[in-house]
Amino acid sequence: MNEIDYITPKNLEEVFRAVEKKKRKIKFIAGCTNVIPYMRGEAISPELLIDLSSLENLNYIREENGIIAIGALTTISKLTASEIIRNQSPILFSAASLLGNPLTRNRATIGGNLADASPAADMAPPLLALEAFVHTKRGEGEGREISLDKFFLGPNKTVLAEDEIITHITFSKPKDSARGIYIKLGLRNSMAISVVSIALMIEMEGKVCQKARVALGAVSPTPIRVYRLEKNLEGKEIDQEIIQEYSVILKEEISPISDIRASAEYRKLATSVLFKRAIQEVLKGEKT
């Protein structure tokens, strides 16, 4: 068994100094709710654990000039307790309330949920629908600002370099006229990993859809935006016929796998049903 070192830097300078010095397999950790099972199952074998959980200045939720910024180390339970999140981005709020269970929500962080890049990551669909950006830092240089829809590469793979960390996530406060919903289909209510999840945001003017954002989890190698469906919805009067037609088109846009939780066929069917349910709820005018 290999030796594992552990450090807990107090600021970003210490993080990057540690990264520079040690030319070894590093793993950034925070809430550890995924990392510990990965290490136990030997899915990963890091040589240096860099614990980011002491970086208090990356633990915040702010609203400034219409932009909502969330520090990467913010726990999921802090999101569920935030008035800003509850009022300004209800779809993120409901996804946070449905992530894991209270015990894991007290540890898991928003940055960790994205960096882990599970196709079923609960934070991803709402943040994709909100057109969020991931802000990163690597060494002393300028950080990067990555649109979330360019962030995921595959299951547990992102564009992050091994020594790059997420500092915060930002998105514009949705317009007052925007309505959204997040629906998660799991095998049970608590502690469920999504079988399919959908985040939908639309802006309507009368019966005409002005803007649509649709994101899905657990039906592709990464959480995805469904651009073709969004384009189809925009500028249209949304009636039952269109909803039915697009729910069928949607099945062609996804490539789910069969796994322990559901078959690919079921996921396609369920995605179609969830889309119908989501858009009908939103059109009813319920702000979820």
Place this chain on the structure above:
Amino acid sequence: MKTYLVEIKLNGEWQKAEVTAKETLIEVLRNKLGATEVKNGCGKGDCGSCAVIFNGKAVNSCLTLALQANGKEVTTLKGIGTEERPHPLQKSFVQHGAVQCGFCTAGMIVSAKALLDHNSKPSRDEIREAISGNLCRCTGYKKIINAIQDVALESKL
């Protein structure tokens, strides 16, 4: 194997232990600090039997590294109440028959205590939500929820 010294304020008393980077909080609590009231169930955050209060919040001690508890406060079931001086929650669990095999009980009471610390008058739904990370395979939850609600209603705290 490289080891580190951690100091944990366990149930009000500072304790020291030598740990490796990989060791989890539950391993250190049970194997090195004698806190066997913390139960080891699934080991991956599905069952909640290892729940402890960590800096004021209920967490799974199997999903927390021992090193992350360095300099921090940890409260286990024994820090909530003992056989000689049981907490009202513990008395209520006994009165309501909310314990059958008992394996989930330590974690249930930890989650209930963390809830009541922040919300002294929880609704039934809030209680259900608070213990939704704790599995019980015997009681069907009803008696557990009754036991917690009774403590909240009677202001037995």
